[in-house]
Amino acid sequence: MEEKFICSKCGNSDHRYIGFINDKPYCRLCLPFKGENAKNDYRIKRNIKLTLDYPLSPKQNKVSDEVVTCLKEKKNVLIHAVTGAGKTELVYKAMEMYLSLGLHVGFATPRKDVVIDLTPRIQEAFKEARVIAVYGEHTKRLNGDIIVLTTHQLYRYNHYFDLLILDEIDAFPYADNRLLESFFYRAVRGNYILLSATPSQEVLDRMKRDGKVLELFERYHKGKLIVPRIIEKPEYFLIASCLKELKRFIADNKPVFIFVPTIEIGKKLFKLLNIFIKDGSFVSSQEERRKIDIAKFKNGELKYLVTTSILERGVTVKNLQVIVFEADNSIYDKATLVQIAGRVGRKIGATTGEVLFISSDVSRPMIEAIDEIKKYNEHR
Ligand SMILES: [Zn+2]
Structure with a gap:
């Protein structure tokens, strides 16, 4: 009997999505995702320190510490934080911990605009780090100390990240996209953190069961959310x-x-x-x-x-x-x-x-x- 074909890029083994060229199987699911893969030989600089020019609120500090604790226990984390809570900052301490150990850190988000906005902010926080952005027409350099990328580019990083953060899990086009989801899980070698202001009940239930859900319902400035x-x-x-x-x-x-x-x-x-x-x-x-x-x-x-x-x-x-x-x-x-x-x-x-x-x-x-x-x- 023929050996079962499993796509090395997305893990697909469903015969409905497998085609053949000259009797050789190929995956039709992830066909549009072609390009170079990142090599896993990049050495992370060991002296990278987190330097924020503004203070975290007491609640932000508390959640950041909890994130670090969970990761030390090898638990994956969902951070459920309201809009304007400053959720990006909640993962900085965890990122610093991984970098100090020479481990690979990635920050993924479904949208290219967000990658472009986020990259300089992360560079500000980790000044000595080589922070690189990877998205659509921007894929020449794939390695760095911190990689900020779209979920579409995750296929290049098979089993790569010791810590992978995924922002806006419920945003288009990541939400309900099985292929992007499989890229995400395949890119994780260690643990992951999911960030969302509006997680679905399904994700909440799953992370309560299999990981840890941390909540931050206070905006950074402590003012209330606006009720429509x-x-x-x-x-x-x-x-x-x-x-x-x-x-x-x-x-x-x-x-x-x-x-x-x-x-x-x-x-x-x-x-x-x-x-x-x-x-x-x-x-x-x-x-x-x-x-x-x-x-x-x-x-x-x-x-x-x-x-x-x-x-x-x-x-x-x-x-x-x-x-x-x-x-x-x-x-x-x-x-x-x-x-x-x-x-x-x-x-x-x-x-x-x-x-x-x-x-x-x-x-x-x-x-x-x-x-x-x-x-x-x-x-x-
Ligand atoms: Zn595939």
């Missing part, structure tokens, strides 16, 4: 309602994100808003100029952005206010709404703000998101 307010209007009145709220925010000199469920709705809404209020733009994954628009928004040249869920995570803007247009659309699940609401009130000195759900109906995820945010505020 529902504005329920008949469908024909939604745009007028959105315009009214937008005008109010702009008059107060507050920058605004307006989230829309689809590109079509976004284009249509922006066209109308733009008649009344200039200095805005529409951004989506399809808009080439989105990077320029986001930069303009951050420096105040643009007052508002109509956006699809691409700005759901990551971007932090002082004094930001949020409108979710057609919040009852089925594209918005509880986790997405919690993430979106989490954009507001993040900065020290600007810890308040408003999150408005404008819709013609009230969906179950809207209610669940509001309940969950209230629960976090009570259990800080």
Whole structure:
């Protein structure tokens, strides 16, 4: 009998996804993931120290220490931390411990933008380290003391990381993607840490059973999470309602994100808003100029952005206010709404703000998101 084929890259052995060229089997599942693999001969510098230019809060310190304890006991960890808690910092002590032992540390996240944002921040914290970023068109150098990478690039690191951190486990495209998930687990040689503000019940249950779940429900600045307010209007009145709220925010000199469920709705809404209020733009994954628009928004040249869920995570803007247009659309699940609401009130000195759900109906995820945010505020 023929030996069973198991893909060395993703572990697939399901015959439905195995093809043959000249009688030689190949894996069709991970076919698009081709390229050089990282060699495991890189020597980690031994003098790397963590130097943070700002203090951790007492609760952040406590969780960081707990993470270190768990890893010493060889337990994998899920850190469930609310939006704005400063979750990246919670793993720095653990990273320092592994680096001091000459072990390989990776920091993975589903999105390229986050890799680009995160790399200089991690470099700031570990100044002597060679921190490298690996993502899509950026794969020339695969080795360093700390490797920050997209989950798409993990296939290059088979059985490589002694500590692998995965941020935003519930974010697209990692969430519900079995292939990326198998890349992740295959890249781990030692232990892993998962980070999320909105973990699914399934992940929570699994990590409670097989590892350890650590919680941080307090924002870094200790202010409360902003509880969304529902504005329920008949469908024909939604745009007028959105315009009214937008005008109010702009008059107060507050920058605004307006989230829309689809590109079509976004284009249509922006066209109308733009008649009344200039200095805005529409951004989506399809808009080439989105990077320029986001930069303009951050420096105040643009007052508002109509956006699809691409700005759901990551971007932090002082004094930001949020409108979710057609919040009852089925594209918005509880986790997405919690993430979106989490954009507001993040900065020290600007810890308040408003999150408005404008819709013609009230969906179950809207209610669940509001309940969950209230629960976090009570259990800080
Ligand atoms: Zn494969």
